[in-house]
Amino acid sequence: MRFLTLNIGASKATLAEYSLSGKRKLTLTAYGSGDLSGIDANDPAALSAALPPVLHEILRTHGIKPGPLVVSLSGQMVFPRFAKFPAVGDAAKLDQLVGYEIEQNVPFPIDEIVSDCQFLGTTPEGDKAALIVAAKLEGVRAVTESAQSAGLKPTIVDVSPMAVCNALRFTNPRLAGCTVVLDIGAKTTNLIILENEKIYNRSIPVAGNAITKEIAQAFGCSLEEAEQLKIERGYVSLGGVTEDEDEVTDQVSKIIRNVLTRLHVEVSRSINFYRSQQGGSAPSSLFLTGGSVRLPQLAEFFTESLQVQVEFLNPFVGVSVGSRVDMSVLENDAFTLAESVGLALRQTDLAAIQLNLMPPELIEQARTIRRIPFLAVGALAFLGALGAGWYAESHLKEVANAEFELVQAKNDQLKAKESALKVAQSAVKKEQETCDGFQQLLMRRSETVRRLAAVRESLKQVDGLWITAWEPLKATNRDDDSRGKESAAPLEGAKITVRGWKDAMTKAEEAWAKLNNGQKKTANVIVMDSLRKATTLFAKVEPENMRELKSCLMEYTIKVTFAPPQSIVASAGKGKEAGK
Numbered sequence: 043m044r045f046l047t048l049n050i051g052a053s054k055a056t057l058a059e060y061s062l063s064g065k066r067k068l069t070l071t072a073y074g075s076g077d078l079s080g081i082d083a084n085d086p087a088a089l090s091a092a093l094p095p096v097l098h099e100i101l102r103t104h105g106i107k108p109g110p111l112v113v114s115l116s117g118q119m120v121f122p123r124f125a126k127f128p129a130v131g132d133a134a135k136l137d138q139l140v141g142y143e144i145e146q147n148v149p150f151p152i153d154e155i156v157s158d159c160q161f162l163g164t165t166p167e168g169d170k171a172a173l174i175v176a177a178k179l180e181g182v183r184a185v186t187e188s189a190q191s192a193g194l195k196p197t198i199v200d201v202s203p204m205a206v207c208n209a210l211r212f213t214n215p216r217l218a219g220c221t222v223v224l225d226i227g228a229k230t231t232n233l234i235i236l237e238n239e240k241i242y243n244r245s246i247p248v249a250g251n252a253i254t255k256e257i258a259q260a261f262g263c264s265l266e267e268a269e270q271l272k273i274e275r276g277y278v279s280l281g282g283v284t285e286d287e288d289e290v291t292d293q294v295s296k297i298i299r300n301v302l303t304r305l306h307v308e309v310s311r312s313i314n315f316y317r318s319q320q321g322g323s324a325p326s327s328l329f330l331t332g333g334s335v336r337l338p339q340l341a342e343f344f345t346e347s348l349q350v351q352v353e354f355l356n357p358f359v360g361v362s363v364g365s366r367v368d369m370s371v372l373e374n375d376a377f378t379l380a381e382s383v384g385l386a387l388r389q390t391d392l393a394a395i396q397l398n399l400m401p402p403e404l405i406e407q408a409r410t411i412r413r414i415p416f417l418a419v420g421a422l423a424f425l426g427a428l429g430a431g432w433y434a435e436s437h438l439k440e441v442a443n444a445e446f447e448l449v450q451a452k453n454d455q456l457k458a459k460e461s462a463l464k465v466a467q468s469a470v471k472k473e474q475e476t477c478d479g480f481q482q483l484l485m486r487r488s489e490t491v492r493r494l495a496a497v498r499e500s501l502k503q504v505d506g507l508w509i510t511a512w513e514p515l516k517a518t519n520r521d522d523d524s525r526g527k528e529s530a531a532p533l534e535g536a537k538i539t540v541r542g543w544k545d546a547m548t549k550a551e552e553a554w555a556k557l558n559n560g561q562k563k564t565a566n567v568i569v570m571d572s573l574r575k576a577t578t579l580f581a582k583v584e585p586e587n588m589r590e591l592k593s594c595l596m597e598y599t600i601k602v603t604f605a606p607p608q609s610i611v612a613s614a615g616k617g618k619e620a621g622k
Contacts, residue, residue, distance in 0.1 A: 044071075046106065046194060047385035048097075048113040049202060050185065051333070052229035052251075053079040055093060056378065057100045059109075060386045061364070068386050070372075071364035073379070074104035079228070084118050086184035091452075093185070097192035105366075108193035112385040113185055114200045115399065117232045117245040121148050121176045122203070124241055124320065126169040136161075140174060148176045156182055158397045163239035171239040175201050177399050186401055197408075198388050199399040203232050203243045205384030206355075208393045210236070210329060212383070213359040219326035223355065224309065224344075225380070226250065226332040233309060235316050237323060241395075242316045248305040250334035256297045261290075277338035278302060280346065298337060306347045331355040331380040357383035482607065493579050493604065497538060500572035504565045506546030510597070511539035533581060535603040540569070544596050566598045573602065581605040 043062040048055065058073035076096030081088040100106065127139050140159045148155055157176035165171050186196045206225050211217060217236070225232035231249045235242040253276075258268035271294055279295035316322045328350050330341060341352040357380040363372065372379075387393040400408075494512075501507040515535040547565035554563055563571075566588060573583045586599035 043389070045110040045112065045197075045386075045389055046108075047382045048111055048189060048194070049205070049381040049385060050078070050083055050089070050093070050114070050116060051227050052083055052116070052249075053077070053227075053333075055096050055100075056382055057097060057104075057106065058379070058382045058386070059106045060389070062386075062389055066390050066392055067362070068360075068383075068390065069362040069364050070358070070367055070383075070386075072104050072106050072366050073375075073382070074100040074106070075375075075378075076100050083116060084181070086178075086180045089181075090184045090188055091448075093188035094191045097189065097194070101192065109195065111189055111194040111196045112198045112200060112388050113189060113196055114202045114205050114381060114385055115177055115182065115185065116230075117201070117203050117243065118230060119177050119181050120201050120203075120399075122201070122243045123147055123174045125172050125174055126165060126167075127172060129164065129168055129170050136170065140172065143174060144176055147174075150178060154179055156399045156401060158399055160395060160397055162241065165239060173204075173241050173395070173397070175204070175397055175399065177201075179401060182399055183401055186404060196400065196404060198385075199401075200385055200388060201397055201399070202381055203234050204241075204395045204397055205381045205388075206232070206331065207234060207236060207241065207384070207395055208387045209357045209380040209384035210355060211394050212387055212392055213355065213357060214329075220323040222309070222313065222325045222328045222348075222350070224328065224330055224332070224335075226305075226330065226334040228333060231305060231308075231332070233312050235313070235322065235325070240320055240322060242312075242320060242322070244312050246305065246308045246312070248301065248308060249332075252304075253298050253301045253334075256301055257294060260293065260297055272298070272337075278340050278343045280339060280342060299343070302340075302343055303347075306344070309348070325350050327351045327353065329353055329355040331357075331377055333378045335377050336374075355380050361386075486607070489579075489604075493536075493602075496576045496579050497573065500569050500576075501540065503568050503572050504542065504547055504550040507540055507542035507565075507569070509538060510541050511537070513537040513539075515601075533603050533606065535582075535601065537586060538600045538602060539597065540566070540600065541591070541595060541597045544590070544594050547596060565596075566600070570600060573600070577605065579605055 045060060045062070047058045047060065054075045055078055056073065056075045059071045061069045061071055063069070076099055078092060078096065081092045083089055101108065123143070125140075125143050127136060127143075144155075144157050145152055148157070155176045156179050157174065159172055159174045162171045162173055182199060186199065189196050203225070206223060210221070210223055220235065220237040223232075223234040223236070225234070226249050228250045229247065231246040233242075233244045233246055250272075254265055254268045254272055257263075257271055257276075258265050261268065261271070263271075271290070275288070275291045276294050276298055277291075279292075279299040281299065313325060317324070325348070328344055328348060330344070330352065331354070335354065341354065344350070345352045354377065356376060358372075358376060361383055363369065384393075388396065497509065501509070513536060515537060517534045542565065550565050550568065551563065554568055555561060566585060570583045570585065573580055580602050582603040584601045586601045588596065588598035591597050
C-alpha cells in the first residue's frame with residue numbers, strides 16, 4: 043500500500059511518500075518540502091492560493107505520484123480541550139455531553155466548525171477522560187481543497203500535536219511518568235504534556251523566528267543575514283561568566299539564550315498550570331523536535347533550566363528508509379519529520395490517538411462510494427472519466443482565465459507596494475549613510491586614545507618600560523594587499539620611542555624563556571608580539587632601532603602602521619577588546 047502525508051508548518055509544507063507492508067511495516071520512500079514563509083499559513087485565503095503550486099513542485103521535483111493523503115492541521119488552527127465526563131449513561135448520552143462541551147468552549151458557531159473526540163481512558167476518580175479538538179471548517183477546507191487541486195486524495199485530517207504524540211509513543215513504547223514534548227518550529231512552539239490518560243497542549247508564540255528577529259535588531263542587518271548568523275555561528279549560551287573568544291559568536295549565543303529563557307518561562311508556566319488544573323505530576327523527561335532544535339547546546343539548556351532528562355525525538359526508530367531517500371539529507375531533516383511519521387502511523391494499527399477532522403462533504407463522499415456496488419463504481423468511474431475529460435477540456439480555459447486575472451490583480455498590488463517600498467528603502471539608505479558618517483567621526487575621535495592604551499598595555503609585558511616619544515608618520519600608500527586592486531586609502535602610522543632599565547628587561551627575557559621551554563626572545567620583541575595581537579588597531583609592527591644609552595638604560599624605537607578603519611558593525615564589537 044502506498045500513501046502520502048502532508049504537514050503544513052509556519053514556513054514550509056512537507057510532503058512525504060510511504061509504503062506499508064502488512065499492518066505495521068512502514069517505509070519512507072520519498073519526501074520533499076516547499077517554502078511557505080511568505081504567507082500566513084493560518085489564513086485560509088492565503089493558504090489556498092499558495093499551497094497548490096508548492097505541492098505541484100514537490101511532486102514534480104521528487105518524483106512523487108498523487109495518491110491517498112493523510113494531512114495535519116497546525117496547532118494554531120485547532121482548539122484542543124482535555125475534558126472529563128461522568129461515566130453514566132450510554133454512548134448517545136456521552137455524545138450529547140461532548141457536543142455541549144464543544145458549544146461552550148469553541149468561540150465559533152457550531153455550523154462553522156468541524157470537531158472530533160477521543161476517549162483516552164478512565165481517571166482515578168472513575169470519570170471518562172476525553173480529548174476534544176475543533177477547527178474552523180473554512181481552514182480545513184482550504185487545506186483539503188488545495189490538496190485535491192494537486193491531485194491528492196485526503197482520507198484523514200489529523201492534528202499536528204497529536205501526530206507528534208503518536209510518533210513519540212511509537213518510538214518510545216515504554217514511556218512512563220509525565221513527559222513533555224517541545225516541537226520548536228519557526229513561528230510557534232507546540233508544548234505537549236503526556237501522562238497516563240492525560241494530554242495537555244499549548245501553542246507558544248516563541249520559536250526560531252523570534253531568535254532571528256532579535257539577532258537582526260542587535261546587528262542592524264536583514265532577516266536573511268540574521269538567519270545565516272544563527273545557522274553558522276549560533277549556539278545556546280549556558281550562562282555564567284564564560285565568553286566566546288569571537289565577539290560576534292558570543293553575542294549571538296547570548297541573544298539565543300535570552301529568547302530561549304522567555305520560552306522556558308512560558309514552558310514552566312504551562313507545566314504549573316497543567317499540574318494545578320489537571321492534577322498532573324512534575325515532568326520526568328523532555329523530548330525535543332522541530333526545525334529549530336538543531337541549535338547546539340539546546341538540550342543542555344533545557345536540562346539546566348527545567349532539571350529534567352532531555353532527549354531528541356528520533357521518529358525513524360522502527361521506520362525503514364527506501365533507497366530513493368538521501369540518508370545524508372535525512373539525518374539533517376529528521377528533526378522536522380516526527381509529525382510526518384505520526385501521520386503515517388494513522389494508516390497502521392499503531393496510532394494511539396485517532397482523530398479525524400475531515401469536512402462533512404468528504405466524509406459523505408467516502409460513504410457514498412462505499413455504498414455503491416463494485417460494478418456500479420467501475421461504470422461510474424468510467425463515465426466520470428469521460429465526463430471529467432470533457433469538462434476539463436471545456437472548462438479549463440475559463441478556469442485558467444479566472445486564475446490569470448486573480449494573479450494579475452495580485453501582481454499589480456505587489457508592484458504598487460514594491461514601488462512604495464523602494465522609495466522607503468532609498469530614504470532609509472540616505473539616513474543610514476548620514477548616521478554612518480557621524481559614527482565614523484565619533485570612532486576616530488577615540489582611535490588615538492585606544493592606540494596609546496594598547497601600547498601601554500603591551501609595555502606591561504616587561505617591567506620598567508616607559509614611552510618617551512610618539513612621532514606621527516605621514517600617510518603612505520598601501521602595498522602588499524593593494525597591488526592589483528582598486529586604490530585603497532593610505533595608512534597612517536607612528537614611531538614610538540621606548541626606554542627601560544636594562545636589568546628589568548633581562549629579568550623579563552629570562553622569565554619568558556622559562557615559560558617557553560628555554561626559547562629566547564628580547565624584551566622589545568616581547569612587546570612587539572603583544573602589539574601585533576591588536577589587529578584592529580595596528581596593521582604592521584616593525585623594530586626601528588635599539589641602542590644602549592647608559593650601562594643601565596636601553597632605548598628602542600618601534601614603527602607601527604595603523605590598521606584601516608573598521609566597519610560600523612565590526613568596530614562596535616571588536617573595539618571593546620582594543621580599548622581595554
